[in-house]
Amino acid sequence: MERKKAIEVQNVAKSFGSFQALKGVSFDIYDNEFFTMLGPSGCGKTTLLRMIAGFESPTSGTIRLHGRDILDQPPHKRRVNTVFQSYALFPHMTLEANIAFALENLGWENARIRDRVAQMLDLVHMTPFARRRPAQLSGGQRQRIALARALASEPEVLLLDEPLSALDLKLRQAMRDELRALQRATGITFIFVTHDQEEALDMSDRICVLGAGEVQQIGAPNEIYEDPENRFVADFIGETNFLPAEVVSVEGDRATVTTPLGPVTTWHKGAVAGAPAMLSLRPEKIGMEDQAPGEALHGTITGRNYMGGYTHYTVTVNGTELRVSKRNAVSHGASLAVGAPVQLAFRPDSARVLAR
Template sequence: MKAAIELRQVVKRYGATTALHGVTLEIGDNEFFTLLGPSGCGKTTLLRMIAGFEDVTEGQILLFGEDISGREPNRRPVNTVFQQYALFPHMSVIDNVAFGLKMKGMDLASRRQRAGRMLEMVHLLAFADRLPSQLSGGQQQRVALARALAPEPKVLLLDEPLSALDLKLRQAMRVELKQLQEETGITFVFVTHDQEEALTMSDRIAVMSAGRVQQVGPPREIYEAPVNRFVADFIGETNLLEVEVEAVEGGMARVVLPGGHRIACPAAAGTAGRHHLSIRPERLAIASQGGEIEATVERVVYLGTDLQIITRLDGGAAFDVRLQNSARVAVPAPGTRVGLHLEEGAARLLAD
């Protein structure tokens, strides 16, 4: 895969505070790449450094092999879509989209033609003569995307552009964004704290915490094979269970569960001793007796398509189970003793 962006040991300091600690990443050409993490983890700072709005303290940023670390923002072939769309309120939709082209010196006929093509791509050509105030939030977001894409940047940076939209519109825009990226062939670098956004749109995800990259990989790998407790706990829902590890060899671990059952499971890393397993709630089944883990049902929560069964282990730890809601599912009442069965491969030993 040809690299569009390379970050080499990138450090960012603000006085005595280090916001980024030696970040090294490679983002492929024509890739939808997401920087995912909680507020304050450094993901927006990293995006702003690629755009040129923040200086690099140490390290290099390369764009298609060329070092752009010290280059001004307007001399980088990248565009940014921010959380606030910043459309010009006095300009029509098509003039907003054409504005960047005008700044580049393109003639009127050519820039209106390209702006029209961009509006057609985001399904807003019929709204070309309206003002931004006459559009919905989702329509304004698509205008901002069309404006950013019109100059044909090599890379498009997106800083939480969906966060101001309601849930239904966010879900629809995820599909549109991914489709737009595939149609244009432009590298998208997307910043979000929303795990579902990252999982549904990305080719690859970099999970960040405290200015460091914790794990990089495709969505399925990040979800199914987290490397440590932070990634397992941040991506989706998981049960973290402390267990005794007897041995780790060849990427597999032999562990003793509470209650004495022994299982073999994949291991991110680790040695013998006390460590944590990650067990996703949907990878568990409930039985009236038996099972690798025993628990007591505390509460049943109706979630529409799913049922959340909140249980408590004998040692006091809470343990969640997710079952698909169906008339065929026997739902245990609160106070019921149950056995929890682990699907094959459901547990993963984490590097703490």
């Protein structure tokens, strides 16, 4: 069954003077999807979000909402609401008045407004705080009210512009769960903008990685992480070791390359026989022991960073530095010291050959 498209972005470009923020971007976002636009500062993700909201106009291209071209519609005519990083709540109003404000402007009847406000407060677990003002709330509580207000008018699409970036780590993690639960409960399409890869991987149905004003890759979180299309995506999503490689042969979707660690045969993206390439190998894909059987790689630990759940090691193998992540599975377990000899091993299929 074909999925219904909520948003269609077709060949959208945006220039600010001589600077081209977006370069002919195209993709579809589906109904009831948690879709994330992820990328570094200046990649064009917020500009694109603002164009969907109606706060910016593209230099060229088309944006459709459920099949309707919306570029000529002002923001208040689009059934699209935005949640901002700053919450944008009215400080002099109670929480229930903040939620009711937009519904009053839409001309809803008083009884319907009261019912909807009560429903929204219950949805975000804020009913006991209905008569408080924003200044009497924590950051996470203010964020919940901003979400309730944005959802109250039953938008077709909800836009979220880095809404968690002002929160502390623990609260950010809790709000990720709440956002995902809200999206599932309402069935509304969420379009989330962030530069935080962990947020994107945790919450999204699909991720659009943007870089230099272009779409680098679109896919489910595991696809983006495990099968990056290019070096930009592999480098931006998570951490990886890049090893220079020379492509010996290509057979279908697999390539054999020579690397400083020896020959490797694995999956590739765009490799060409005889051409230089890059081998991407995630730190957690590398096994490390002080004694390892078989044809292991022999190296020396030259750096160590304890991170709680993991310890990150730097290991030098034949002059090549590798980043290796080892899970701390046992409390107070012995960790390997800097200067210790170790043996490394990895499954070839856990690496990816990327064209340079």
